Amino acid sequence: MLIDFLKAFFLIEPERQHQHSKITFQQSALKILIVVTLLVFMFVEINSLLIPAFEGKAFFLTINSGYVAILIGLLVYCRRYTFTVSVLFLIVMMTTGILLITTTTNTNAIKYGLLSLYSLPLIARLFFNFRTTLSISIANIGSFYLVVHMSHSLEQINDDMLPEFTSFYFQLLTFATLNFGLPFAVSRMIYTLESNTTHLESLYRRLNRNNTLYEEIFEHTGTPTMLCNKAGKILKVNGLARQLLSNSESLQNKIENSQVQHWLTPTEERSERYFWHSNTRECSLKTNPNTLIEMHRVSLTNHGHYILHLQDISQIKALKQQLENSQQTNSRLTNFDVLTLLPNVKHFCQQVNNKLAFERAHYSGAMIIIRISQFKLLNKQYGKDNANRLILSFAKILKNKLSDQTFICRLRGVKFACFVPLGQTYLIKRNLSALIQSTLPDQIKMDGNLLNMDYQVGVSYYQTDGNSAEELLDRCEMALEYSSSAERISYYNNQLEDKLVEEHQLGLELSNAIKCNNIVLWLQPQVGRDGYICSFEALARWQKADGSFVSPMAFIYLAEKLGLLPTLAENLLRSLIPILSEWHKEKIYTPVAFNLAGQELMNDVFFAHLMSLSADHPWLGKMLELEITETSSVMTHPIVHKRLKALSQYGFIIAIDDFGTGLASLGQLIDIPAKILKIDRRFISPLPDDQRHLDIVKSTIQLAQSLNMKVIAEGIESKEQADTLIDLGCHIMQGYYFGKPAPMTEWTKDNHAKAKHLRLVR
Template identity: 30%
Template sequence: MLTSTYHFKSSHKRELFNKCLTPAFVCDAKGRLLDANVAAEPLLSDQQTKNLWHIFDMGREELSTQDKHCQVVSLIQDSSQQSLFLLYVDKLDAKDQIYLVRAKPQLKYFNQPLGVRERPFFYDALTGLANHYAWYRRDQHRLYSAPCALVLIKLHNLRAINILVGMQSGDELLRELGESFKAMSSSSIHIYRFPGAKFLLVLNQPVESLENWLYENLSQLLRDELSCQDLQGMHLDWRAGATLYRNQETAQALMEECSIAMAHTSPSYPYVCYRDEYQMVIAHRNRQQNRIYQALENEQLDLWLQPQTLASGKIVGYECLCRLEDSNGEVIPPDEFLPYVDLNNWYAWLAQLVWARACELLSDWDDRLGHVPLSINLAGPELLDERFYQMLLKCYSQSALLRQRLGLELTETSMVGQLAQTKQRLSSLAQAGVTVLIDDFGTGHASLAQLVDLSISILKIDRLFVSHVLDSSIHSNIIKASVELANSLDMKVIVEGVETAEELHALKALGCKMFQGFYFGHPQSYQKLLEQFKS
């Protein structure tokens, strides 16, 4: 029996490990065994068995973590029993690279030829195509059969299809596509099914233009016409990234080039060939993401204030606009950091920092600036974060100052697109006394019922209408109707994007009373605003 050197974080996990009916091991990334359960004892031939590779022929030197869920499946053969096992590898401790390995026994393959033994491993059960293991472990030699090109194909909207019509129809789609790929296969075109909705085409034939080949061959193959009734009329969003083999490149490097090319696809350009400059773009994105992450991690965030005024110029409030600063003190504007917040779902993280800074502003507020309300912007998804939502409820319920002085601002577009739970929580906050502002009003599709249900306090009319108020009666009429609607619902209106005296005069004639824009003041930090008042 192997001497245990790993301590589980709880006795419950230790008990589950010991009572697992399939062989289970704890090891590090190099396969060194730290623990094994009772079911694994028959595979531990003697006390010299200290490494996972002594038990299974893995064909590698360390455990893989390529899968985004930190789970890989590897079919291996136990040399002592001539049995096949399916390995499930999960991370137990990411920091120390400790893994839990479960070995599920497969069918016995005594005296079977190699081709029969390897088939369950190297072939995809759903489509019958060779799979990614076949490519990485068996067929990489095809790279050196010049010329060679790799094409990685992905059904971009498979997840949406599975949600709309069910996974069974999604599987039927993949099976049908597998048959089309089989018909396309030849001695110079090899096709592999990769995890998810990805397929790899390996071309061992000369092509005058790889991009032309993609459009000529894939456009017909990846068509929308399908036999499955549930999928009739449904658009299939196919994307493909391709690259050519060049001397000394590895299969993994080429796959990364295909993925980089695919990242540059769009509905208008679904097939893209790799270019060296794409690598520079990816590197720039990674640097930018790290720059933004570090700014959030170090709480290098400031709120710039833009005044909201009456026509006379009297300030009646401020909108707090978030700005990040990198380690060099350079300001990162919203149009640079917000896409990465969305991409990485950092909404709650950013909102927590903005909230904390806004509360600091209120506590340090100089009376000379007037006791006027502030508002911070939310995107909507952060309200689904239970911790952040409960914090908002608690703080607002306990502080009359916050209810009077700190509003929450969401765009009409984001509000309409939110889940029912988000709208319910926003409505609960409004009923608790929170001032809710709808930004960019008129650019979304909020219904009258939604405005009433959410207990909106203030509508902010978008700059899109203000910029045409002098030359378009349609835009003027929309502004006038919005003001009349808000008045009938006992809501206030702030008109955004006012930049000239002529615009201000026209807006006053339409019944507008509160304004925001460069005509009245640019966003600036609290310190600069305070210095301006002092001077």
């Protein structure tokens, strides 16, 4: 009990020693020094009381009692105010030494005083830094000088009184050893211990961090993992391994320090005592024999332990068994499309070539490739699953409508191929086209809704265009490239290959021309009923290096096909904006109509660019009209409708171009926020003699007026046509009669003089 009390009092219990706390060490050392000093003073006090009376005894006891009281006070407060008590203790020791040296001639008292002073640096080093110790050591030189001087005086009085004390060399040795030697040596030891302690703490922190990291890596390997020794004792498991080995929490807590064989059993008939020594081994759980585990061993060379990675392969085994059972079925399905169960290309070509090899020389047939045109839009609008259902429905319709002699396959995506034996009647293209159109469904029902279907078809004839299925398919692909919205069915001919080469070359030139901004805008005037120019239409023109012009119909179609329309439109728009800005500053309020084929509006980058232009130029909506080509296949897409409404809200005027020739319907006049309706030239050119066309134009104008829309008629080439349209109520007219398209420089030269004048052209 006494020993435990002393350990606790002096802070030297094992748990405190392991804390490696500097303040704990200082408190412990301070208590020891104070207690030892207190015991000395108390012994002196008791001894003084017991010995006979001597001169100054009362004064001595008073001073000694004062020191005892001070030391008791320091002992009481040393733990709470360690630094202050340390300073006060040094002051007590220093005062004691000075008093003993200066106020007495007693040899033992002077020795004790010197020891007190010479011990100050060593005591100070326990609580303060080296500079404080050095300062006290230097200050003690004064004490040394004082003692030496006193000793020399005493020697002159009586050489026999203090022979051993007055020896100068003895005093010097004592002073140097106690005042400098021991404090500096202890300082060196403390510095070394502190450095080692700092280094050990750094190593401990690194070790702790690494241990935490390894623990986290082990816990989050992503696979159930165990650590065991060579004898199979499980040293550690992560959470996934606990859950895999047992669903019971009570059993999970017993996994560590148990044996591997208590949880896993090899599935092979041959038994091995140390089966976990194998690199890979298939086992089953003892808690659930139906669960199969694949165990992978990794050796740790530094420790001789094993890392065991466990993988649940029960489902894989079951799937493997199913695959083995259906191997024959799967080999048959390799020749068929997974979705439609139609033959794939390889099997289809084999079937067709086998058929052609056994038929007579006069056998005739046609290879047909059918592509569902708007499938990408349908896929985006209705989702992939519904799009697959659409493909499946179309495949069923084909099989039901075509004869048993016809070979059908799904090429890829939305392309289907058919080889149809033909009689003499259908060798005529017109008859074959009628047969194809009657076979292809106009609408397909899905979830109670009827979806309009649109196709592109390429056709090649056996013997005429090729003698094998592969050749005929290649010819069909070429023909398919030339199908259009007007001519959905395209037949292969020998000139198609030359056209494809020419088109490819023209495509390369077009891409370079767009990149170099060689395609420019021309302006064609649009006039009102009074004959004055009220607006322009911006038309793209491409003049090649040799001076020849490429037809706009040709390069616009090619740009749309190659996906270059958004880039082309953006380049042309960039060239037009500075002109419109200048006109706006000059108060030339003549808007320019800019054509969009629809593909541009589906492009997020172009649409964002158009909206940013509107934000940068708030007046742009009044100066720029957007003409949407009605023949574009994306006119019916909801995204186009949504973006046109957004543009209309930002102030842009929307016009429907080529009305009556494309895909727009009366319903789309409501969906699209158009303010202008342009009547195509094919309805204007027969005027005024053709009564049927006259009635159509009149009805269109009346329809536009009822919807508060302006009407623009294009393709006017005579005064009679102009007068007729004015009489019918047409608002704006455009055509060669009023002016041909001209480069923008014609309207911008001489400080935009021609645009400012706005000539009267009638």
